[in-house]
Each structure stands twice: as C-alpha cells, then as structure tokens.
Amino acid sequence: MSIHRKLSMIIMSVIIILPQSSKSAVCPPRDLIIPCKCANYFNLIECTNITSDFDLKKIFINLKNELDKQHARPVYDEFKLVQTQLEHIGSIDDIFSGVSFRRISLSRNNRLKRIEPNAFNSSHNVTTEIMIEDNELLGSNHNDNIGLFDAISRFVALNTLHLTDNGIRFIPKYAFNRSQPALRQLFLTDNRIERIEDYAFIGLNAIELINLDGNHLNKLSLHSLEIKNTTQSLLRIFLRSNKLQTNAFPPGIFSYLRRRIYLNMNINNLSQISQNVFQSFFKRRSILSVSKNPLKCDCDFKWLLDQNIVYNSSNPNGDYLLRDYQCTSDNDNHDRIINGMNLDDFDHCPESPITQTLKQCFSQASDEEQELFCLNRNVNDRHLGHTILVITFFFICFQKLLVFF
Ligand SMILES: *[C@@H]1O[C@H](CO)[C@@H](O)[C@H](O)[C@H]1NC(C)=O
Ligand SMILES: *[C@@H]1O[C@H](CO)[C@@H](O)[C@H](O)[C@H]1NC(C)=O
Ligand SMILES: *[C@@H]1O[C@H](CO)[C@@H](O)[C@H](O)[C@H]1NC(C)=O
Ligand SMILES: *[C@@H]1O[C@H](CO)[C@@H](O)[C@H](O)[C@H]1NC(C)=O
Ligand SMILES: *[C@@H]1O[C@H](CO)[C@@H](O)[C@H](O)[C@H]1NC(C)=O
Ligand SMILES: *[C@@H]1O[C@H](CO)[C@@H](O)[C@H](O)[C@H]1NC(C)=O
Ligand SMILES: *[C@@H]1O[C@H](CO)[C@@H](O)[C@H](O)[C@H]1NC(C)=O
Numbered sequence: 001m002s003i004h005r006k007l008s009m010i011i012m013s014v015i016i017i018l019p020q021s022s023k024s025a026v027c028p029p030r031d032l033i034i035p036c037k038c039a040n041y042f043n044l045i046e047c048t049n050i051t052s053d054f055d056l057k058k059i060f061i062n063l064k065n066e067l068d069k070q071h072a073r074p075v076y077d078e079f080k081l082v083q084t085q086l087e088h089i090g091s092i093d094d095i096f097s098g099v100s101f102r103r104i105s106l107s108r109n110n111r112l113k114r115i116e117p118n119a120f121n122s123s124h125n126v127t128t129e130i131m132i133e134d135n136e137l138l139g140s141n142h143n144d145n146i147g148l149f150d151a152i153s154r155f156v157a158l159n160t161l162h163l164t165d166n167g168i169r170f171i172p173k174y175a176f177n178r179s180q181p182a183l184r185q186l187f188l189t190d191n192r193i194e195r196i197e198d199y200a201f202i203g204l205n206a207i208e209l210i211n212l213d214g215n216h217l218n219k220l221s222l223h224s225l226e227i228k229n230t231t232q233s234l235l236r237i238f239l240r241s242n243k244l245q246t247n248a249f250p251p252g253i254f255s256y257l258r259r260r261i262y263l264n265m266n267i268n269n270l271s272q273i274s275q276n277v278f279q280s281f282f283k284r285r286s287i288l289s290v291s292k293n294p295l296k297c298d299c300d301f302k303w304l305l306d307q308n309i310v311y312n313s314s315n316p317n318g319d320y321l322l323r324d325y326q327c328t329s330d331n332d333n334h335d336r337i338i339n340g341m342n343l344d345d346f347d348h349c350p351e352s353p354i355t356q357t358l359k360q361c362f363s364q365a366s367d368e369e370q371e372l373f374c375l376n377r378n379v380n381d382r383h384l385g386h387t388i389l390v391i392t393f394f395f396i397c398f399q400k401l402l403v404f405f
Helices: 003-023 053-069 142-152 275-283 299-306 353-364 368-404
Strands: 037-039 044-047 075-082 100-107 129-133 160-164 185-187 209-211 235-238 261-264 287-289 327-329 336-338
Touching: 044 053, 275 287, 275 353, 275 368, 299 353, 353 368
Parallel strands: 044 075, 075 100, 100 129, 129 160, 160 185, 185 209, 209 235, 235 261, 261 287
Antiparallel strands: 037 044, 327 336
8 A cells, every 4th residue: 555545544534533523522520420430531431339310310410511511412432330339220210311322331230120121211322332240130020120121122223232140030022022233242141041031032133142151041932042034144152051951942943043053052951962853953054062961872863973963983074063062872881971973873773764754844844834844743753653553562462362362
C-alpha cells in the first residue's frame, strides 16, 4: 500500500471517528453520581455499593440532566453494576431516565433476585453484549426466573449473552421467542438448570453457540432444542458436566433441530447411543463428543459401526462423527475399556434388520414429520416383533403338547 493511500485512510478514519466521539456521552462531575463512577476514556458508568433502585434512579436523573445540559447523547459504551446490595432492578419505572448502554455487566450482586422485563427499556435496541455473572440468587425464584428471560428477550440487537454462575433453575418455555437476529453466542454455564422447556430457543435463528456446561440437566423434552433453521452454519452445543442419562433424550428431539450441530456431552451418565435418538442427528453429519461417560459397547453399539459413525480400526483416517468415546465391554466377565472398535467385537451380535430399515427410512425422510413417522413405525415393528415371538412360542408349545399326547 502506498504512503499516500495510507495517509488518506488515516485522515478518512479521523473524519469518521471525530463527529461520533463529539456526540457521545460525557462524564458529569463526580459528586452528582456518587457512589457511581464515570470513566471518560472507556465511556463507562460503574456503580458499586448501591442499596436500592431509588438511589439508582436519583443518580441517573442527575446524569441525564447533565447530559442534556451538554447536548450529549445519552448513550454509554458500558454500564457495570458490581457488588451492590440491590435485590431488584426496575421496581421503579424508567430508572435509567432514558440513558442507554451498549454493554451491560451485572456481577457479584449477592442479593439480586429480580430484573424487571422493562428495566433497561432505553437500551433494548442498543445493547450488543450482556454479562450477568455470579449473582447467586438471580433466577432462584420461579417467577423471577421467567421475568429474567423476558427481560433478556427484549434486547433485539444482542450479539453475545453471558448468564453464568447465577441461580437459574430452568429455561422457560418460549424464553427466546422474539427475533434476536444478531444473537450468536449464549453462555448459560454453571447455573442450577434442571430443565429446558419446549421451544426455549425457538427464535434464535442465527445462534452458533449454546453453552450449558456445569448444570443439573437430567432430561430434555421433545421440543426443547427446536430452532428455526434460517442459517446453515454449524451450531455448537455444550452440555458437559450435567446429569444426562441415556433416557434423557426423547426419540425425535433431533428431528426438530434441523441444523448440523457439534454436540459435546462429556462428563455425563450415558450408557448407550441409541439409534432411535441419534439417527436423525448423524444423518445431518452432526458430530458427537462423549468422553467420560459410562458407555457400554454391547450390541446396541453395532449400528454405529455399520454406518461408519464410530472409529473402525481398518480405516484409521476416516472422518468419524462419534468422537472421544470410551466404552466398557463385559464380554469376558471383566470390564475392558475399548477405544476403537472392530467388527469382531460384534461377531456375537444378531443381525438386526430393524436398524437397516430405520436408517433407510430416515435417509428418505425430508422433514421432521417423516422422521417421526419412521420412529413410530419402528416402535410398531418392535411390537410386531414381540407379538410374533409370543405367537411362535405358543405355537411351539402347542406342537410339543400334541406330540406329548
Ligand atoms: C457504602 O455506602 C455507605 C453509605 O451509603 C458508606 O458508609 C460505605 O462506606 C460505603 N462503602 C464503600 C465500600 O464504599
Ligand atoms: C421506558 O419506560 C418509560 C416508563 O416506564 C417510558 O416513559 C419510556 O418512554 C420508555 N422508553 C422506551 C424507549 O420505550
Ligand atoms: C432505538 O430506540 C430509540 C428510542 O429509544 C429510537 O429513537 C431509535 O430510533 C431506535 N433505533 C432503531 C435502530 O430502531
Ligand atoms: C413470547 O412469549 C411471551 C410469553 O410466553 C408472549 O407474551 C409473547 O407474545 C411471545 N412473543 C412472540 C413474538 O411470540
Ligand atoms: C430448513 O431445513 C430444511 C431441511 O433441512 C430445508 O429444506 C429448508 O430449506 C431449511 N430452511 C431454511 C430457511 O434454511
Ligand atoms: C447413572 O445412571 C445409572 C442408570 O443408568 C444410575 O443408576 C446412576 O445412579 C446414575 N449415576 C449418577 C451419578 O447419576
Ligand atoms: C471398516 O473399514 C474397512 C476399510 O475401509 C471397510 O472395508 C469396512 O467395511 C469397515 N467396516 C465397517 C463395519 O464399516
């Protein structure tokens, strides 16, 4: 690049930056907003040691008056509320007097229980990042938990959300039902989340990461992961260190999540990767990581080998969708840990025509209804199989009886 061009670019950027910085918010005299502080350089308002919404309201009325006097825009880059004694944000209308923030950070407020849905109403179309961290009581009450997600779903420009290490118990039904077209990363790590209700993430059509590591999830309902698939990029979902067992996933759950995903379920309590649940998942070439689970490599594992989903020692460089697994085999009456499987390990397993039929049915299915049809048919086939077995049994008994007489 020529010096000339560089120079003109620098001048251009100065011209672009200048008018904006002259309009942006300024710091008022210190005592107007005490105990909050304002940092000009970062364009930040930081408040600690606040005991009530009333105090906050007074501070922001002063701040807004001062901004009006100076004809400055009431927009700050960041608002931090740290280690306050607040229990409730938004119990008074319009506490921020129309001042808005591009980034909101609420942390270590040990008494904070509730954020009113409209508390930050002037920031709803401005804020791109929210960090709500380490507020141990936030979300522990049922209605406050619902109110919290209602508040968050109103930020239409949100890009990243950290809701980590709080007291959140569940993700409510339709929690993210509004359109938040910029929301790409969602961290819900280290809460006490026991369940995700149906359609919780339904509106997040650009989401790329959902991190639920370190929670108490033990069951997911059929529509809990349903998202409208407006983007085709890989969606990463982390469910490490939860309490998920094999029956935590209802068959059909991945038929309603019509995206390719990377799912990490390390450190859970899965003993099987069942075909009824995961055929739809692997059909989209989604990737599953399952280290540190008590998997059993019994005949229920064979479908994964048959479909080249699990490592096959004859073809070590294959691109396998099931990763980081370890399973134990109790073939020889003592547990043996296996990292890579061979067809030999399944010599004793009966051929199961049902697994083939299920695979074919799924590969022809073009929407979730058709995939669910495959699952229902499979259940019926199994019932039919049982019925035939029972009839055969009685037939044989009957023959034996005849011979006997
Ligand atoms: C918090 O505020 C109270 C009075 O409002 C004051 O006595 C106390 O020193 C303040 N604490 C800190 C850490 O600023
Ligand atoms: C926020 O709410 C207050 C009253 O609750 C209202 O006066 C104000 O206009 C609202 N602001 C926006 C941007 O909706
Ligand atoms: C955001 O909301 C403010 C009112 O609070 C409004 O003046 C502004 O036009 C809105 N911006 C966009 C992009 O919608
Ligand atoms: C989202 O859900 C809430 C509560 O369930 C409801 O009041 C609201 O109308 C819903 N919004 C949309 C866009 O569906
Ligand atoms: C959603 O997925 C289905 C099936 O994979 C596809 O036919 C459809 O075009 C997708 N919709 C969008 C908006 O990408
Ligand atoms: C793991 O699952 C088994 C049943 O598969 C159950 O008996 C056991 O209690 C579970 N362990 C934990 C730590 O949840
Ligand atoms: C394992 O890999 C070999 C070599 O690519 C292949 O011939 C064999 O069919 C594979 N086994 C299974 C069960 O897919």
